[in-house]
Structures are given as structure tokens and as C-alpha cells.
Amino acid sequence: MQEVFLTRRERFSGAHKLYVSHWSKEQNEEMFGKCANANFHGHNYELFVTVAGQPDPVTGFVINATDLKSIIHEYVIDHLDHANLNLDIDWFQNDLQPTTENLIIAIWDRLEAHLKGCRLHKLRLVETENISVEYFGPTHS
Ligand code: NI
DSSP states (O other): OOOEEEEEEEEEEEEEOOOOTTSOHHHHHHHHGGGGOTTOEEEEEEEEEEEEEOOOTTTOOSSOHHHHHHHHIIIIIHHHTTEETTTTOSSSOTTOOOOHHHHHHHHHHHHGGGOOSSEEEEEEEEEETTEEEEEOOOOOO
16 A cells, blocks of 8 residues: 655634633733733634545546645635634634644544545644644544
8 A cells, every 4th residue: 555645735814812711810811821812812824734545546646636725625714714713613612722732623623524535644733933733633542
């Protein structure tokens, strides 16, 4: 088997606030810094979606990169780009914080089922030039 990994980059901008409702303002600011700002603030995120599969014998593609773009946009980017991650989408309920960590898990859950002919291998989500997270899907232990 000749498995190849293909990565597509997409970008989106979103606003968020990290805030534990039963903590004091001071506690929140100490934990979350700028991200606790009461009036929200924004990040320019970069999302790297890596899929794995064998190149098709006819097309040579693991997946058509344009199709991959469409899937990422339909299920992820169109929901997140220029959205308030706390208020405009229902991905973060019950005090689940819209951190980059929780965001990458939510993106995985929305993307995985829609990929055909290849499998989702890895996501990388860049929040700032110094901070990024990676996720390989839920572990089955
Ligand atoms: Ni932030």
C-alpha cells in the first residue's frame, strides 16, 4: 500500500472570548489574558487539513484538491469566517471555551464524515505565529 498525505491550507478570521462564567473578572483575566476581553477580540486562523490515501490509478489524486476545498468551506470555513465563535455558532455550548484546542476538535468532528475515498489524518490550527495545535482525531483506548 502506498499511502500519501495531502495537505490543504485554508484561512479564516474569527472573534472569541475565553471566560469561565463562575470565575471573577480578575480570575478570568489572569488565566486568559487578552482572550478574556469583555468585548471579544479576533484571530486570523490558518487551518491545515491533511488527508491520507492512495493515489487513484486514473487521476493520480488522493482527493481532488478542489473538492477538498469545497468540503472544508461548506462544513467549516463558511461557519467560522468572520463569525463570533461564542455567539454566532452553536459549537461551544455549556461553557465550553472556544480555545484553539476545542476548535480543532470541533472542526474534526464536522469534517471527518464528509471525506470520501480518503481519510482525515491530521488537522493543524494556527492561532498566532507562536501558537498552534494539532489533532489526529479521537483516540480509542
Ligand atoms: Ni484570543
